[in-house]
Amino acid sequence: MAADRPVLIAGGGIGGLALALALSQARRRTIVLERRAKFETEGAGIQIGPNGVHILRRLGVADALRATVGEPECIAVREGASGKLLAELPLGAWLSARHGAPYWVAHRADLHAALLGAVVDCGRVELRTGFEVASAAPTQSGVLATCATGKTVPGALLVGADGLWSSVRRLIAPAAQPVFVGATATRTVIPAPYDGPLAAPVVGLWLTPGVHVVHYPVRQGRDVAVVIIAAEPWQGTDWNVPADADISRTRLEGFHPALADVLTGARDWRKWALHHLAPLPTWNDGRITLLGDAAHPMLPYLAQGGVTALEDAVVLADALARAADLTSALAQYESLRRWRTTRVQQLSWRNGRIYHMGPPLAWARDAVLRLVPGARLMAGFDWLYGWQSPAPRGLSD
Numbered sequence: 309m310a311a312d313r314p315v316l317i318a319g320g321g322i323g324g325l326a327l328a329l330a331l332s333q334a335r336r337r338t339i340v341l342e343r344r345a346k347f348e349t350e351g352a353g354i355q356i357g358p359n360g361v362h363i364l365r366r367l368g369v370a371d372a373l374r375a376t377v378g379e380p381e382c383i384a385v386r387e388g389a390s391g392k393l394l395a396e397l398p399l400g401a402w403l404s405a406r407h408g409a410p411y412w413v414a415h416r417a418d419l420h421a422a423l424l425g426a427v428v429d430c431g432r433v434e435l436r437t438g439f440e441v442a443s444a445a446p447t448q449s450g451v452l453a454t455c456a457t458g459k460t461v462p463g464a465l466l467v468g469a470d471g472l473w474s475s476v477r478r479l480i481a482p483a484a485q486p487v488f489v490g491a492t493a494t495r496t497v498i499p500a501p502y503d504g505p506l507a508a509p510v511v512g513l514w515l516t517p518g519v520h521v522v523h524y525p526v527r528q529g530r531d532v533a534v535v536i537i538a539a540e541p542w543q544g545t546d547w548n549v550p551a552d553a554d555i556s557r558t559r560l561e562g563f564h565p566a567l568a569d570v571l572t573g574a575r576d577w578r579k580w581a582l583h584h585l586a587p588l589p590t591w592n593d594g595r596i597t598l599l600g601d602a603a604h605p606m607l608p609y610l611a612q613g614g615v616t617a618l619e620d621a622v623v624l625a626d627a628l629a630r631a632a633d634l635t636s637a638l639a640q641y642e643s644l645r646r647w648r649t650t651r652v653q654q655l656s657w658r659n660g661r662i663y664h665m666g667p668p669l670a671w672a673r674d675a676v677l678r679l680v681p682g683a684r685l686m687a688g689f690d691w692l693y694g695w696q697s698p699a700p701r702g703l704s705d
């Protein structure tokens with residue numbers, strides 16, 4: 309692939325910025341085409357498993373981020389109505405020693421700002437905002453991306469890192485359509501309480517039939533990010549739609565007051581409709597490929613959608629650097645990523661069903677959580693958290 313032409317990246321989210329950084333390390337020029345007028349991040353918290361932290365280190369952003377993240381001691385799983393502790397799945401020093409990198413919890417804005425800062429500093433990435441990629445067509449030696457306004461930009465390759473509702477995916481797999489799963493994630497960030505379960509340095513997971521809540525400290529423990537996942541028919545496509553605080557309070561009625569009372573005062577709830585997408589027939593078409601949620605959107609029950617987008621970014625950058633030509637690079641990338649991301653998607657889906665079980669299945673689930681040591685349960689995720697990116701190499705043409 310001719311190294312003089314830039315790689316075009318549609319979308320400046322977690323995956324798109326990580327790819328721009330990984331390519332800049334291979335001395336490759338990129339143009340990030342972001343549809344929004346400026347780079348801002350909505351959302352609340354994000355959990356970054358050791359597989360993601362390894363990549364942030366490689367991309368040179370871990371140091372900038374370290375000051376803002378938390379390193380929770382465990383995932384504290386509770387029976388939601390009684391608040392009783394069912395299991396403590398070790399994170400902290402235990403997981404860090406196991407995989408050579410910690411488990412972090414961060415505010416999404418901090419992660420995005422760290423990636424963006426590194427992109428700006430690297431000097432090889434051009435950022436174009438207000439550019440909504442609407443279509444793309446092959447040219448004699450590359451690809452031409454067209455903005456919704458009609459503007460065009462040429463490049464060697466177009467990577468669709470444009471999220472769940474990807475326009476680039478429509479060029480590759482026009483029939484693929486995310487399917488609403490009948491639930492929403494409603495999120496807020498609250499000031500950290502002084503005591504009680506939400507003050508603990510843990511990822512808290514509270515389970516009731518059909519509704520679960522996740523919380524963890526962000527911004528050096530000053531705040532707590534909270535997500536409620538519950539059945540709801542609303543099917544919007546935006547990230548950042550205000551949610552009715554009264555409905556959130558109703559959802560919390562089945563939970564122990566140690567959780568519900570703390571969240572009663574929260575006013576600023578935002579919601580996001582959850583969608584599933586069946587595996588695509590292919591991720592590539594000529595000089596166009598996909599990455600992150602555009603290729604394999606994840607339900608949030610395993611907290612790995614952003615992290616797998618980071619993994620995609622370094623694998624794609626390495627394939628482009630190593631392979632003899634673009635076609636083999638993209639084929640190699642897809643074959644390295646498809647199996648793993650499908651497995652993560654499936655496990656995430658399964659986790660959601662387990663979280664929302666009602667009796668009698670929930671009793672069996674809770675018995676397993678009580679009886680099996682947390683370290684043994686976590687060891688079952690070694691394949692997930694133990695993944696490491698290949699070592700970076702120089703760019704071949």
Ligand SMILES: Cc1cc2nc3c(=O)[nH]c(=O)nc-3n(C[C@H](O)[C@H](O)[C@H](O)COP(=O)(O)OP(=O)(O)OC[C@H]3O[C@@H](n4cnc5c(N)ncnc54)[C@H](O)[C@@H]3O)c2cc1C
Pocket residue numbers: 318319320321322323324341342343344353354355356439440441442469470471472473474475476493495535580599600601602606608611612613614615616617
């Ligand atoms: C409730 C919830 C909790 C989550 N928690 C976690 C977690 O703890 N850990 C984790 O790893 N993941 C988590 N995720 C998943 C994670 O948020 C996503 O998987 C991740 O953001 C995907 O990154 P991306 O770069 O592929 O897409 P996005 O982050 O969606 O970025 C896409 C970008 O493309 C831009 N764009 C869209 N269309 C166009 C276009 N046509 N042209 C140009 N630009 C365009 C958008 O404006 C955006 O900037 C969670 C998700 C949800 C819903």
